[in-house]
Amino acid sequence: MRPSTIRFALLAAALAAGLATAADDKEHKNYSFSPSHFEAQREAIIKGMRGKTYRELSDEDRDTVLAALDRMAGHLEGVSQLEELDKRVQTTLFNDQELVNNLLTQAAADSRLICRRETFVGSHRSTNVCLTVLERKRLREAAQAQMYSMQGSGYLPPEQSDVNPRPIRQRPIP
Known part of the structure; x- marks a missing residue:
């Protein structure tokens, strides 16, 4: 395997590891990431931020999460698979996903x-x-x-x- 193929496989596996969301106000969950399900996951995150799941999320972190979700939505517009995106865009998506995951996981732990x-x-x-x-x-x-x-x-x-x-x-x- 070529190094670029290995990097792409690792990135795809990392993106598939999950985008932190909250399906309801009771618990913090990780969902597998896919461009076709992103809008539903985004809505679940926003619903969790309005409810009790992420009540201890600071205003600054809330703005950061919303900005990252907006950037991700912009990159995924009209895309059905990650392979359709440029490598740099995939890396940006991965970084935004990690940012959202870290902030929401900490907020969920603090909101328990x-x-x-x-x-x-x-x-x-x-x-x-x-x-x-x-x-x-x-x-x-x-x-x-x-x-x-x-x-x-x-x-x-x-x-x-x-x-x-x-x-x-x-x-x-x-």
């Missing part, structure tokens, strides 16, 4: 809902608290920042690791 039974201070009753992974991370970081700011203002004693203690020398017992 986790419910825990928690008891609030002053109460003996426990309740279900459901937050996304990213919401829990934001709350944890905000609590840490608040603790650090309280330490700097004198409300709390500084941590032992922030202070450079001198070693205590013991006197010999007479």
Whole structure:
């Protein structure tokens, strides 16, 4: 086999690996990529971005995904097979597909809902608290920042690791 044929086969296999989409608001899925099914996959991705599947996708990442999908749609217009496209266009499609896959996979992981039974201070009753992974991370970081700011203002004693203690020398017992 010639090197160009091997590269083309690898690119076609990579493109067939899947374009990340969401068929419904419940889960993130990978579909096999084909030009004839691209519009349906694109609509499923957009539907997932409006729903709960990708709710933690930032506005900047949302714009990036939509721009990549528009570029892909432009390249695939009137094409029924990938072999009809120039090698450079195939590479561009592959790169846009990887960009979409990476952003949507991370957003789906961050948007996963986790419910825990928690008891609030002053109460003996426990309740279900459901937050996304990213919401829990934001709350944890905000609590840490608040603790650090309280330490700097004198409300709390500084941590032992922030202070450079001198070693205590013991006197010999007479």
